[in-house]
Structures are given as C-alpha cells and as structure tokens.
Amino acid sequence: MDGKKEFREIKIDGCRKIGEGSHGVVYQTAPDMLVKVYREGVTLDTIHKEQALSRWAFVKGVPTAIPFDVVRVGEQYGTVFELLNATSASEYIAESPDHLEWFIEQSVRLMKQVHGIEVEPGELPDMKQQTYAWLEKIRPQFSAAHYETIRRILDSVPDRHTLLHADFHLKNIMICGDELMLIDMETLCTGDPVFELATVYNSYREFPSIDPAAAQFLGIDVETAARICDRTFELYTASSSVPEVMNTARLLGGIRIIDFMGRHAEHPASSHVIECCLRDMKMLLEQMKG
Ligand SMILES: Nc1ncnc2c1ncn2[C@@H]1O[C@H](COP(=O)(O)OP(=O)(O)O)[C@@H](O)[C@H]1O
Ligand SMILES: [Mg+2]
Known part of the structure; x- marks a missing residue:
C-alpha cells in the first residue's frame, strides 16, 4: 500500500542546499526552516524514529534544532527542522x-x-x-x-x-x-x-x-x-x-x-x-x- 498520501508535500526547487550527511541532504525552505531529504533506502520507520528522538532530545533540554513534521519531497521523504543560525x-x-x-x-x-x-x-x-x-x-x-x-x-x-x-x-x-x-x-x-x-x-x-x-x-x-x-x-x-x-x-x-x-x-x-x-x-x- 502506498502510504505517501498522508504526508504534507513540499517542493525544494530553487532551494539552497545547506548541508549533507550520510542519511540525507539538507535544503533551506524558509528563512528559519530546512528540510532534511532522506536518501533512497532510508525507511519511513527510521525517519519517524529520528523525528521522535529529536523531539525527545529537545524536550529533555539537549541544545538542538526543533523538529517539525515528516513530509514528502517528490518521491522521497523528508523531515522539517528549525534552521539553526549557525x-x-x-x-x-x-x-x-x-x-x-x-x-x-x-x-x-x-x-x-x-x-x-x-x-x-x-x-x-x-x-x-x-x-x-x-x-x-x-x-x-x-x-x-x-x-x-x-x-x-x-x-x-x-x-x-x-x-x-x-x-x-x-x-x-x-x-x-x-x-x-x-x-x-x-x-x-x-x-x-x-x-x-x-x-x-x-x-x-x-x-x-x-x-x-x-x-x-x-x-x-x-x-x-x-x-x-x-x-x-x-x-x-x-x-x-x-x-x-x-x-x-x-x-x-x-x-x-x-x-x-x-x-x-x-x-x-x-x-x-x-x-x-x-x-x-x-x-x-x-x-x-x-
Ligand atoms: N537544524 C539545522 N540547522 C542548520 N544546519 C543544519 C541543521 N541540520 C542539519 N544541518 C546541516 O546539514 C548537515 C547534515 O545534517 P544531518 O542531520 O547531520 O544529516 P545526516 O543524518 O545525513 O548526517 C549538517 O552537517 C549541517 O551542516
Ligand atoms: Mg549527521
């Protein structure tokens, strides 16, 4: 079953790439927002797990970016985060x-x-x-x-x-x-x-x-x-x-x-x-x- 429909869809055309890691490529989508677009092969399970852990860490007082929702970016998935001025x-x-x-x-x-x-x-x-x-x-x-x-x-x-x-x-x-x-x-x-x-x-x-x-x-x-x-x-x-x-x-x-x-x-x-x-x-x- 295609579960992709339940996610908000965002576009990254023309967005500035601001970073890259082993799991994803990160783009600025607004002055204070970014989306981490996951590489192929990263499962939705892993993405949800990362989002939940990011929330948990933020609430516990770890100095970290605020995580928002999991989104669809074309055929891929992403997570929206606060863009740190850093x-x-x-x-x-x-x-x-x-x-x-x-x-x-x-x-x-x-x-x-x-x-x-x-x-x-x-x-x-x-x-x-x-x-x-x-x-x-x-x-x-x-x-x-x-x-x-x-x-x-x-x-x-x-x-x-x-x-x-x-x-x-x-x-x-x-x-x-x-x-x-x-x-x-x-x-x-x-x-x-x-x-x-x-x-x-x-x-x-x-x-x-x-x-x-x-x-x-x-x-x-x-x-x-x-x-x-x-x-x-x-x-x-x-x-x-x-x-x-x-x-x-x-x-x-x-x-x-x-x-x-x-x-x-x-x-x-x-x-x-x-x-x-x-x-x-x-x-x-x-x-x-x-
Ligand atoms: N909230 C953020 N604010 C600013 N830059 C960020 C933020 N999150 C990620 N980046 C940039 O994107 C890069 C990759 O992000 P990261 O979450 O570490 O991806 P991965 O899981 O692929 O390692 C970081 O090294 C950093 O340069
Ligand atoms: Mg990293």
Whole structure:
C-alpha cells in the first residue's frame, strides 16, 4: 500500500542546499526552516524514529534544532527542522584552525551537558546490552582468550542510564556564536560515557586510519582528527586514566564497527573495514597482555 498520501508535500526547487550527511541532504525552505531529504533506502520507520528522538532530545533540554513534521519531497521523504543560525563545526574548523582548542573544550562541555541527562531505564536503547549482543554475533572471529578479555572489559563497564548522542563528530555539532548545539539524534541511547568515547575514537581515529577519506568527510586532515580524539579523551577523563579508557573505548568501538559493517555487506568497503578493525583489536589485545 502506498502510504505517501498522508504526508504534507513540499517542493525544494530553487532551494539552497545547506548541508549533507550520510542519511540525507539538507535544503533551506524558509528563512528559519530546512528540510532534511532522506536518501533512497532510508525507511519511513527510521525517519519517524529520528523525528521522535529529536523531539525527545529537545524536550529533555539537549541544545538542538526543533523538529517539525515528516513530509514528502517528490518521491522521497523528508523531515522539517528549525534552521539553526549557525555554522557546522566542520566548516568552522576549516575556516578557523587556530580555534581548534577552544572548539574541543566547548565540545567536551557539550558532551558533559548531554551526559548530565539521566534517562528512565527502557526509554532509549541500552548501549551495553546492544554491545553484548553484537559481541556474541562476532564471537567466532576471536580466539577464546581474546573473547574472554573483551567480555571481561565489557562486564566491567558500569551499568548507567546516562544519555549518549553516539555520533558525536564535527558534522553533527553546530556553532551559534559562542554556543555549541547538537543535531542528528538518530543514534541517541543510554549507557556509560565510555560508549560515547568509543564513537569519538571511531570517527576521529579508527575510520581515518582505515581510509583518510573519513577525515575529509569531517572537513579535516588525519592529524587534526587524531588531535581532536586525543584531546577529547584528555579533557573528558582524568588524564591519569586516559590510556585505560582509550583501550576500552577502542575495543567497544571496534565491536560496533564490525557488527555494523557485517550488517551492511553492500557497503563497498565492508569486508576491508572489518578486516582492519579485527586486526587493530587483536593487536591491542596482545599489547594489553604485556
Ligand atoms: N537544524 C539545522 N540547522 C542548520 N544546519 C543544519 C541543521 N541540520 C542539519 N544541518 C546541516 O546539514 C548537515 C547534515 O545534517 P544531518 O542531520 O547531520 O544529516 P545526516 O543524518 O545525513 O548526517 C549538517 O552537517 C549541517 O551542516
Ligand atoms: Mg549527521
């Protein structure tokens, strides 16, 4: 059945394109409105889920754009959002590289603000439980000893109901004057903050080490990406525990990437990324023994 009729239809002919991410292309439709037009293959379910999570985040006080309705844009779907009077952090760093340290400090403050929001158990996906399930799926790829080590580390992560954004990178952070705001709420979940740091490690170190294009996607070079990663860990954690937290984050991040790529075999780099992640995790597990 064609369910498209129930949606308001809007046109984007002549509208300015203001951004792009992995799920959609964003157009300005009015002085203070935009529509995020989803790429082919993004299901209506996913779109509604993102809209609901964006609403939830806005109501809970996450500094984010106000979400409006799901609409039809020709043959595609979109979601209307408030247009933030802001620059994406990706563009900001490209234009003001000398403000990198200021930006990292502010982004860690924003991260801690998000992590200050407690979530009722069951309200959002629980990252630790998800990670257990992912680990079981990829268990055959590891020796028994390596699996036991990862399992022990995952067991030791505190059970927490902290709000996590879980895709905290330059393209999802907007800069409005002196303030930072977050967009793209699709991955919102709960858990210990080390799961957030795991996604930070993935965005700024693991993916760019596999393919420098991952840093280019964020508008920066591989060195700057590594700098943002390391400084974020330093500022977020007490400096004495950075190596330990980073090792945990690397293993948790690796599990997430391998599971994700395993479910997206159509992705042209899927098997290469899995191979690289497995290699890096195994190397780290060997180093941790010594
Ligand atoms: N509310 C907004 N105000 C201003 N720019 C936005 C807004 N939402 C998205 N953008 C721009 O569009 C880009 C892609 O949006 P995003 O929601 O992250 O899409 P995706 O889910 O595809 O990653 C962002 O990096 C940003 O530049
Ligand atoms: Mg995005």
